[in-house]
Amino acid sequence: MATDPPAGDLHLANVTKRFGPFLAVDELSLTVPQGAFFALLGASGCGKTTTLRMVAGLEQPTSGQVRLGDRDITRLRPYRRPVNTVFQSYALFPHLSIAENVAFGLRRRGIRDVKAQVEQMLELVQLGGFGPRRPQQLSGGQQQRVALARALINHPQVLLLDEPLGALDLKLRRQMQTELKRIQTEVGITFVHVTHDQEEAMTMADTVAVMHAGRIEQLGPPAQMYEFPATAFVANFLGQSNLIAGEVTGRSGDDVTVSAYGSRFTVPAARSRSVDGPVHLGVRPEKLALARDADSVPSGAQSVAGIVTDLAYLGVSTQYQVRTGWGTELSVFSPNIGSGPGGGSGGADGQLLPVGADVVAYWQPAHAFLLAREPGAGDQTTPLLDEAVPAS
Structure with missing residues (x-):
């Protein structure tokens, strides 16, 4: 798969986002290494999706800086960033074929000869031969793969995934976890995945950052964080x-x-x-x-x-x-x-x-x-069969 020259690591430096009096993201700093599969894990309202939207350019930080390598992209418009986003809602065009849905970004850039690239992308997501079909003829998991192919065909330096598997049933979700990890390994670009699902984060990501109240509570390899959590919140959120x-x-x-x-x-x-x-x-x-x-x-x-x-x-x-x-x-x-x-x-x-x-x-x-332990805080245990991860 041909790509542009590597963009380098993704850096967020003291990024803050306020919506009026509400502090959504609080002085957040982190580095996502180039080519990593990175997961932002947290409950609804913790600031993870807002962080993703600031990387995508869909929200502007109140303060702080977003960089790709040595390039400051904080104020760049979304279409000028080497970044693509896959959302939970597939947002496929129902009147277009699968092939034309995947080719959409190339067509907008004036590229006419798209057949070979589209076929390559559909093979990558294991949908070879599905090009002539319409979105309504595909399952939810297949539609999510089409959305992924449509994003990857633009050769982004960073792919942002905002709860991409949330609309799938459990079996499909687990299948797609394996597929996403396979695809990320094959294409070798940076994936930043936002989720509230601990299993999803631990299954796919090289590095997990647990967010709480707009801040990073702990960041590291999933096994290390699970075996040796840094705070009580992480201990009861990640497992x-x-x-x-x-x-x-x-x-x-x-x-x-x-x-x-x-x-x-x-x-x-x-x-x-x-x-x-x-x-x-x-x-x-x-x-x-x-x-x-x-x-x-x-x-x-x-x-x-x-x-x-x-x-x-x-x-x-x-x-x-x-x-x-x-x-x-x-x-x-x-x-x-x-x-x-x-x-x-x-x-x-x-x-x-x-x-x-x-x-x-x-x-x-x-x-x-x-x-x-905060003085006065008591025991903390999780109820029987509780997932310890709030629904989004």
């Missing part, structure tokens, strides 16, 4: 977390010691964002396991006793809610792998643990993490 309120009491070798509800816990210092004062001790639900009694807890593990208050069998796992002695409910995701120590479904015999059962939830200290 689910059990956050137990405690106080740091000191150090023990390479570990930080924490007191919480009369019990003593340790967390490796390397997995501690805070090493003094009030903290949240975090453990992901899938890192927890259940035992019938304290004698069944493996050596070296840390544990909390409780009672099963709810469960949901999901085939691949069973999700439990366990109420602790101090009243907090912990989420425990137990993989259904058959009988064995800890029980594939929670019990030592591999059977489901019933509501009301006395259990001990345990975890390895190396799987926990420590976050700074």
Whole structure:
């Protein structure tokens, strides 16, 4: 695929956007490396789409600068930027064929011989031979691929994707996640993807930036952010977390010691964002396991006793809610792998643990993490089967 000379990294420097008294984006600075698949992840109203629109030129920053490489594009009109956008609504022309929809941008630029480029684009999105059809003859996923081909045929230096899969059902959405990643790898241009869907961001992006209230809460590779979140917001937005309120009491070798509800816990210092004062001790639900009694807890593990208050069998796992002695409910995701120590479904015999059962939830200290806690803030847990990601 022929492209223009590389534009370089995308830089946003202290970008702020106000709509009257409302601060939508607050002094945001970030760099998207050339050729990266970058995801802006956040709930509705966090500023992610406004940020995307400022890159596209559809909104002007109140202050700050947008650059592509060494080129300042902050005040350039949208059509003068080497940027294209794919929206959630496909915006295809119903009276035009698929081929003519894809060729639209080339036609506007006065290019007459478009057949070869259109065929190449349709092959890229796995719609070879669909050129003569009309949009209404295609499924939602196929229409989204047409919209993608129409954007890519213009050879943008940056492709912006604004919730592009939000209108698709779950199966199609997952198929398109794989397709988008394949296409981005093949064409090698910068993709900036806005979404509220954590799975979407983690599946496709090289780098994820979690936005909250117009700011970046944390930015990094998905696995790193999931395993070692920087804040309580990130811990409960990028996946689910059990956050137990405690106080740091000191150090023990390479570990930080924490007191919480009369019990003593340790967390490796390397997995501690805070090493003094009030903290949240975090453990992901899938890192927890259940035992019938304290004698069944493996050596070296840390544990909390409780009672099963709810469960949901999901085939691949069973999700439990366990109420602790101090009243907090912990989420425990137990993989259904058959009988064995800890029980594939929670019990030592591999059977489901019933509501009301006395259990001990345990975890390895190396799987926990420590976050700074605002004084007075309590435990934070996510409800059973909650997605932890608000709908857009």
